[in-house]
Amino acid sequence: MTATEMKERLVGRALKRREDPKLITGHGNYLDDIKLPGMLHIALVRSPYAHAKIVSIDASKALAMPGVVAVFTGKDMLDINPMPAAWQAAGVKNYPVPPRALAVDKVALVGDPVAMVVAENRYIARDAADLVEVEYEPLPAVVDARKAVEPGAPQIHEAAPNNIVFEWECGNKDAADAAIASAEVVVKEEIINQRLIPTPMETRGSIARYDPLTGEWTVWMTSQAPHVHRLLLTAFVFGVPETKLRCIAPNVGGGFGQKIFCYNDMAFTMWAARKLGRPVKFVEDRSENYKYSTHGRDHITEAELAGTRDGKITGLRVKTWANIGAYFSTVAAGIPTTLYGRIITGVYKIPAAYVHVTGAYTNTAMVDAYRGAGRPEASYLIERMVDRFAAEIGMDPAEVRRKNFIQPEDFPYDNGLGLLPYDSGNYEPALNKALEIAGYAEFRKQQEELRKQGRYLGIGISSYVEICGIAPSAWMGGQGWGAGLWESANVRVHLTGKVVVTTGSLPHGQGLETTFAQIVADELGVPYEDVEIQWGDTQGTPFGYGTYGSRSLAVGGVAIKRSVDKIKEKARKLAAHLLEANEADIVFENGRAYVKGSPDKGKTIGELAAAAAVAYNLPPGMEPFLDETSYYDPPNCTFPFGTHVSIVEVDPETGHVKLLRYIAVDDCGNQINPLIVEGQIHGGIAQGLAQALYEGAVYNEDGQLLTGTLMDYAVPTAAMVPHIETDHTVTPSPVNPLGVKGAGEAGTIASAQCVMNAIIDALAPFGVKHLQMPATPERIWKAIHGK
C-alpha cells in the first residue's frame, strides 16, 4: 500500500445492478419495441399436424384481403440454405437435418411453419393467415425418443434412417461391464429427465431491413450470440459476405439457452425484406414459442451403478436416448454428448464408467441447450443413483458421498471420459457446510420422531460439479463444434478519461454491465460511473461467441481484463516518457502511474489518456490513443461445484410436497459481485426445483403439444419457491487470472435432484426407491399406494 489514497475495491462488493432501473421501469428497448418506418408484419401459417405431407397451399383468399402484401411458402425460399448444424456429436457420423426457413413438402412437428403472410399490420397478418388453406396428408407420428429408433417406427427424414441423429459413446465399455459384472452391489434404474420449455419472459423474434443499393441487411434479433448468427446467416444460409449483415441484439428479456440458436425467422425476415424492399418484423406469441422454439432435456436413461457393501462406487454404465426433436437445432448434438456424457461421474472418483447416447428425431419441438445444458441431466442422474446406492446398502447418503469424492490433492483431475481435467475443487467442505446449516444430524433424529407421528419429512443432498467457462477452442474443435469459443473485448480510454468497453459477450439477465464495470473500474482505478459497457451490435463490437454456458465472466471477463492490462502497459510506457523516468520504475496503482518511491510524482490515467489522444508528446514509435483489444482463449474450462440440501414434508394423504428449507452452498471461485451471484443461484434453483415439482412439456401420442400455454405448463410463481439460504466456499480457478468459474447455471444443475432426493427420502417408509419428475401429488400418491 502506498501513501496515495486507497480507492475502495469494487470487486467482491454486492453492488446493485446498474442496468436494472432502466429494465424494471419499462425503459428497456426490446425487439417488439422497435418500429421502423414502412415496416411490414409477418404471421405464420403453422401445421396442426405433427407429421404430414403438404398436398396443396391455397393463399388466394388471404391475398385478396386488403392490407396483405404477400404470401410466401417454403418453395419460394429454396434459394437459401437450411439453418446450419453447427455442433455435431464428436467422432461419429451425424445425420443432421436442420429446419428450412419454411417447411417444404412435408411438416415434422405441430407448429412447423408452411407459409407466411406479410401484411401492413400484425392484425391483418394474423387474420389473413387463418384464410390460407393448406391441405395435408397426415402421417403417423412418434414423440418418444426410445420408440422413435425402434424398427417399424414412423420415419421422419429420408436423410436420417431409423430417426437416428447420432450414436455416441464415451468412457471405457469393457471396464464398466466388468465392474458391473463383478460388483457386490448393483443398482439399476430407469431415469427420465422430462422435457422442459425454457420460457424466457420475452418470446423470440426478428426484424430485418434491407438496403437494395448496398445489398446490406440490418437484423434486430432476440439473440444470445449476434456475431455467431451473423456468421451463420451470411456464410451458410444466404451465401453472401458477412460484411453485408449487421446483427443487433437489443435488450433481451431472458434466454436460458433458447436464444443461442439460429432460427428460421432470422432467415425468412431477411429473405422477405430483400424480396419486398421494406422492413419486416416477426415476433412469436407465447404459444408459438412453446410449439416451435427449442425445448430442453428430454432424456430417457437406463443407468446401472456398481459398488461395494462398504460404500465404494466401482462402476457406472449409462444408456441414454436423447430426444432431438423434429429437426437438428444449431448446437443440439453437443448437449447430450460432450456436455452430458463427459461429466457423468460428477464429483466422484469412479474407476470405470461408460456412456452411450442415441440422439433421435421425433415429431416434437427441437431440443437444444437449456440452462445447464447436459450438466443438469448428468448431475441428476449421478446424484439420484448415488442416493439409490446409499439406500440399497443402508448407508447415510452423505457418508457415501464423502467416501467417493475426488480429493483436493487429485486436482487437476482427469475423469477418463474425454473431458479436460477438472481445474480445482474441494468438495467436502461445501458438503459439510451445507449439512451444518441444515442441522443434518439433528434433522435425522427429528425425522425419526415425526415418522412415528405419521409425518413424513425428507432431506435431500445434491453435490454437483459442472463445466463452465466454455471453452478452449482447440479442445472444442475436437468435440464436433464447428468454430472457436474464445471471447473478445476492446477497451478504450477516451481523452476525457471515460472508459468504453465493447465485448462479444452480452447480457440477457446476467448483470454483465455491472460485473464488467466493477472489474474495469478496479483494474484501471477509474470511477465506476466512468466505465461504460457496450454490447449486442456486430457493428461496433469485436467478433465474439456470445453469452451461454456460464462463460461470460470466465472467458469474456478475462478478455476485458487482458485489454485493460494492455492499456496499463501502454500507460506505464507513456508515463515513463512524460515523467522522464525508467519504465521499470513506474508503478501503476489506483488509476495513477507514478515513479517508485515518489508517489507525488505521477500522472492519472485520465491525464495519460489525454496525452495519448492528443499525441503531442509520445515516446518514439508509440501509436496514439489508449485503445486495446484482446481475444481470450482459455486454456481450460472451469469446474464450479457445491452442495445443495433441501428439506421437504410430504402429505401422505394428498401427495402434496411442502418445501420446508432450501440450502445452497456454491463454489464459483472468486466472486466479483456476490449479489449477482446470489441472484443467479436463486433463479437457477427456481428453475431446477420447478423441474422436480411442476414443469413438464407433454405431447400426446399424435404429437399434439398438450402444454401449449402458460395455463398448462407450470412455470413456478414466487409463492412456489421457498426462502433460499445461500452460502459459499471459495476455491479460485487456476485457469484464469480472475480466479472465477461461473455461476449462471449452477442453481439449475444442482436443484432438481436435491428436491427429488428429499422427496424419495421422505417416502422411504413406503418402500419408494425412485420417482420420475415432476413429482406431482398424483405421482406421489400413487407411489405411496403402490399404484
Place this chain on the structure above:
Amino acid sequence: MKIAGNYSFAASREEVWAALNDPEVLARTIPGCQRLEQVGENEYESTLKIGLQAVRGVYSGRVKIDNLRPPESYEIHVDGKGSNGFLKGSGSILLREENGQTILDYGGEAHIGGTIASVGQRLLDGAAKTLISQSLKALAAQIEARRTEAPTPELAAATTPEPAETPTPEPAAATTPEPAAATTPEPAETPAFRRTIQVPAGEGLSEVDVALGVIEDFLKERPWVPWVIIAFLLGYLLGQRR
C-alpha cells in the same frame, strides 16, 4: 380423446333410427351446423360454427356413415378442419330398447390437433360432453316434433332452397372438388343424391342454445340453486340497507 356415453329417448327404436338417418334432423341437432350437404349415400359435408370457450372458429368437415345395421347400429366417421385445427374421429352408435325407452350408446375416439388441442385441451373433455349431450337433447326434441307434426316431405322441400334435380351424376366431382369449388358447387355437376340443407336461423342448435341447454340441465338437476341465489341477493340487499 375417448368419448363414450348413452342417452335415453322416450321413443321406439325405429323412430330414433329414422331420425338419426334423416339429414334434415341431423342438420338441426349437430351443434353449430349452418349447412349440411349430402355428397354421397350416407356421406355429408357440413359447416360448423362452434366455440370451445376461448377457441372459436368455423370448421368444415365430412361425415360418413357405414356398417349400417338398421335399426340397431352404425359407424360414423368425422373428418373436419378449420382455422383453429382439425378433428378426425370415428365411433359407433348402438340402439337398444329397455323398458319402453330407446337407449342410445355411443363411443369413439377423436384425434384433435392445432390450437384447439394446444390451447383448448383442458376444456375438450368437458366441451365434448356438453356438445354431445345437448345435441342428443335436441335430437329428442326433433323426434318429439316429428311425432306431433307428422313426418312430411314438405319440411324438406321448404328448407331446401336448391332441390337437387339435375340428373347428371358425376361422383368424381363430388369426392375430389377443387379447393375453391368445394364452397361454391356448380349446380350443373350436382349428382342425383346431392342436396343442400340450409338450416334457417333459429332452427339449428346454436352456441347460445347449447349454453342455455347446459343451464337448463344444471337447474333441472339442482332446482334449489335459484333459491340460493335469490336468498343470497336478498341477504346482500338487506345488509346494504343497514
